[in-house]
Amino acid sequence: MAKTILVPGGAGFIGSHTLLALKAAGYTPLVLDNLSNGHQDAVLDANFIEGDIRDEALLDQLFENHAIDAVVHFAAFIEAGESVRDPMKFYDNNVAGSLNLVRAMVRHGVRKMVFSSTAAVYGDSTDAPLTEDLPKVPINPYGQTKWAVECMLRDTAAADGLQAIALRYFNAAGADPEGRLGERHDPETHLIPLVLQAASGQRDAISIFGTDYDTRDGTCIRDYIHVADLADAHVKALEHLFTQDDSKVRGRRGFYDAFNLGNGQGFSVREVVDAAKQVTGVDFTVKEEERRPGDPAVLVANAEKARTTLGWSPSIPALEDMVAHAWNFMGQS
Numbered sequence: 001m002a003k004t005i006l007v008p009g010g011a012g013f014i015g016s017h018t019l020l021a022l023k024a025a026g027y028t029p030l031v032l033d034n035l036s037n038g039h040q041d042a043v044l045d046a047n048f049i050e051g052d053i054r055d056e057a058l059l060d061q062l063f064e065n066h067a068i069d070a071v072v073h074f075a076a077f078i079e080a081g082e083s084v085r086d087p088m089k090f091y092d093n094n095v096a097g098s099l100n101l102v103r104a105m106v107r108h109g110v111r112k113m114v115f116s117s118t119a120a121v122y123g124d125s126t127d128a129p130l131t132e133d134l135p136k137v138p139i140n141p142y143g144q145t146k147w148a149v150e151c152m153l154r155d156t157a158a159a160d161g162l163q164a165i166a167l168r169y170f171n172a173a174g175a176d177p178e179g180r181l182g183e184r185h186d187p188e189t190h191l192i193p194l195v196l197q198a199a200s201g202q203r204d205a206i207s208i209f210g211t212d213y214d215t216r217d218g219t220c221i222r223d224y225i226h227v228a229d230l231a232d233a234h235v236k237a238l239e240h241l242f243t244q245d246d247s248k249v250r251g252r253r254g255f256y257d258a259f260n261l262g263n264g265q266g267f268s269v270r271e272v273v274d275a276a277k278q279v280t281g282v283d284f285t286v287k288e289e290e291r292r293p294g295d296p297a298v299l300v301a302n303a304e305k306a307r308t309t310l311g312w313s314p315s316i317p318a319l320e321d322m323v324a325h326a327w328n329f330m331g332q333s
């Protein structure tokens with residue numbers, strides 16, 4: 001029988017794309033989303049429950065009524081800049097929400113979780129590319145909340161037999177190559193969709209936040225990873241969890257591991273702008289502004305561990321393809 005996967009945050013950008021990959025791999029996803037930032041119509045071909053991971057009674061009801069085999073947990077607030085301005089909003093949703101969810105899993109004997117973590121846990125590291133074992137020193141509350149949840153999963157694995165994988169995504173980008181889904185954050189804060197809004201005339205210009213970073217052209221460098229490749233990594237992570245030999249788990253000992261997901265290649269903000277101009281053929285206005293609080297200068301992944309342990313490798317590594325798929329989703333190509 002198909003395994004049922006609870007997907008909190010499945011109506012969001014990465015979650016909705018992952019639903020397609022889960023279905024294609026033969027799983028039955030069940031989405032739980034409070035629609036604070038997601039879209040119900042992004043849930044294609046999966047059951048949807050509107051609700052909040054902080055609602056203990058709802059979680060109890062859900063775990064009682066459905067035979068859930070694993071949880072793939074995307075539900076969180078995601079903007080690093082906003083987390084600097086309103087940290088408690090992030091601690092409440094990301095940490096208290098995840099605590100409530102993990103507690104419910106332990107109560108109901110559901111042991112397997114894949115968790116959306118982030119490159120932001122590494123803070124302003126001078127190492128590039130970043131490996132998983134580097135110190136976790138987030139420089140914004142958002143990254144801090146994600147690292148707090150990772151610690152909770154690690155410790156709960158040791159004490160209560162949870163089996164958890166944290167996937168540390170670098171910058172999610174692109175859209176479903178078949179055009180069914182795309183990025184619809186509102187308000188949008190991410191670089192690529194904003195740049196494309198400038199190209200399509202939906203906004204007057206794009207602003208570059210900071211041109212005095214210690215990088216090759218003074219702007220921040222990020223490792224952009226296609227959302228379809230992230231989706232695929234969740235399937236691989238689940239497979240890894242389902243092939244763990246439970247009989248070898250002594251006593252209450254569980255399993256916890258973390259994997260970087262990126263292409264291993266960094267692009268500066270200016271390079272992203274240039275790629276968008278090339279893909280769209282539009283020469284839009286670019287402004288230069290002050291740094292945005294909470295932004296590390298460089299975040300580039302070493303994703304070797306995900307390749308060797310999970311058998312994952314990106315299939316759409318080119319930045320131009322990510323930009324083109326996002327542009328296609330906007331109905332512009």
Ligand SMILES: NC(=O)c1ccc[n+]([C@@H]2O[C@H](COP(=O)([O-])OP(=O)(O)OC[C@H]3O[C@@H](n4cnc5c(N)ncnc54)[C@H](O)[C@@H]3O)[C@@H](O)[C@H]2O)c1
Pocket residue numbers: 008009010011012013014015032033034035036037038039051052053054073074075076077078093097116117118119168169170171172173185
């Ligand atoms: N977008 C990126 O580049 C990126 C990079 C690294 C990590 N992540 C992480 O990946 C996950 C998904 O990111 P995304 O870009 O798809 O964001 P998103 O905002 O599109 O998706 C998050 C979803 O969670 C839902 N949600 C939020 N709080 C909830 C709650 N309390 N209960 C139920 N549902 C709730 C929202 O409505 C939304 O649908 C997040 O955990 C984020 O921190 C994202």
Ligand SMILES: O=c1ccn([C@@H]2O[C@H](COP(=O)(O)OP(=O)(O)O[C@H]3O[C@H](CO)[C@@H](O)[C@H](O)[C@H]3O)[C@@H](O)[C@H]2O)c(=O)[nH]1
Pocket residue numbers: 078079080118119120169170171172189190191192194206207208209210220221222269292295299
């Ligand atoms: O109008 C804009 C928007 C962004 N940027 C810059 O572009 C880069 C990328 O920014 P953005 O697209 O907002 O992504 P990040 O802030 O890097 O964060 C994303 O990527 C992180 C992992 O690296 C995740 O943890 C976060 O959830 C996700 O929002 C940063 O240097 C920004 O300062 C601009 O210059 N102008």
